[in-house]
Amino acid sequence: MPIPKPTRPAKRLLLRDVVFAKLRDAIVSGELQPGETISESEVESWANASRTPVREAIDRLAAVGLVDVLPQRGTLVAELDPQRASSSFSLLGELLAVSSRIVVPVATATQRDAVARRTRSVRSAAQLVATDGVFDVLVGVIGNPRLRQAWDELVPHVLRTWTIAPEHAPTLDELDLDGFAAAVTDGDGDRTEVVLRRWFDAHDAHPRTVLDAPAQETI
Template structure:
């Protein structure tokens, strides 16, 4: 018969998953910079993981646009093209807008309050024109929407793509390309929509934040 245990189940992750998470984190926090070449031996020493799961992890990260690979030439952190920034922002806004629209109607009171607090934090850094903090807090905000999304199929289909787009957006962000006016308008609209449980208004607010109406 099964032996009962009072201990909670331990989450087991493969070495490949560990490598993906650590390399991904290093890319997003700037430890690994855009265009930086990656050497298998150096990655093995840093991660303490053998070559095979590292190569598998790099292939996974290449599929979502965080790594670029050319056989016999290089493996490097992706080097996004600033000329594609508007396309990237519009695509990101369309995907996040869809997730927000699906998520808002089912939010409970506690979830709404937490999201409103996060939106208020973003509004403060937008008013301060703090580009770095806006990047960090806005991603935490939209990640919270993804976490709260009740449609697991939608999340599974978009999360990795959103990761790649978010990186391409942050790597090409400058003061000149940051539309503070759109954000000053969009985040209060998003807060109001979340408080009211208005899914369509929330989606439109996200579209405004990401400037879906901008000309390519």
Template sequence: MPVPKKPSATPRLLLRDQVYDRILAAIVSGDLEPGRTLSDRELEVWLGASRTPIREALGRLANIGLVEVLPQKATRVAEIDPVEFGEMMEVLGALYAAAIREVVPLLTDADRKTLTALLKKLVGPAGRKAAQAPEILTSIFEVYIQRYDNRVLLRLPARFDPHVQRILRAHSDQISRTSTYDAIREMVDATLAGDAREASRACTRYFESEVGDFHDQILAASAAPTEKAS
């Protein structure tokens, strides 16, 4: 998809964080697809911002691995790396399981109502729409992480989430075909029952089974063109 030609409704009023957020959202959604060259001029027209906040935003995106800056050549959207995705999910799975074990007794009635509503969306028609599932899953885990309120733990998902969301959206067809979310249902059910250990174990099952299967599928998909060419 090309960079939008229509200028922003509020040109030159964007702060650098707003510029960053808009480019980030376009990369995560796939509107700015992997490998796409990012032209300063095109971005200026689209965002209605000057070159300075755009370059700052691209530098921040490069720092988290979503943009590649090639000296004296080009700036482009980073390719999706299925191997890195697997490594990130391994770390997140361990962190979430540990946090859930500690935080279940701390959840409020409002937290539990939110989890119930999100689970209903995930296993219902909305969750079956592949585009919705990643956002719902992220929201479920955010309930636990926000209540845990560990600043170090909060930073890691924030850094990983754009990468995770991007690859989930890019391979949403695999999610819709294979995901049952049984382990997520068990995790929330155990949480509502106050069983922190079982909720933590269910979280681990989710990452080891459904996420593991999904990772295997995208690895196979990424290897397929190479195998044909050899």
């Protein structure tokens, strides 16, 4: 019988994007530690890729600030920058608050339920920003490509800092998770924005002695 044609073409992943994602995830998780040297030849073997896509992936990592390419020293994993992580998180909060107010009321019940389900399972701030976490799903519902680009560039700095140095992560105390889930489920964009802003505002008011403290050296 004839094979049905797909409704949309499958997205083809370029090897450079695959290498970039593998290196980014290794940096964010702490598998590649701050200050560690990245050998292009080792990456080629590790990712089963040729020099060109590896070079392109490293250039992209440098562009978003996850590695430093230094003359005579090669490529090093960037040091942790808690202040940058804090600023990135605040910017993402503003983008999410404004966007959710507009989009939540017009999202489908299925989309709203997906966000609410993720919210009810959250046990740490990192779970909010992780891949397939609450905010990642919300960004997908919003569907704005510029927001997605900003999210993909800023979140690695946030999640990496919270993963390697969890003392810099905010608490969930100020975020009304039940209220947020209920607001999303009800399609109440105004209430969704209010709950988000309260938490991000509380994060911005967090004592700077904690947020700006130098990262602990890792062994």
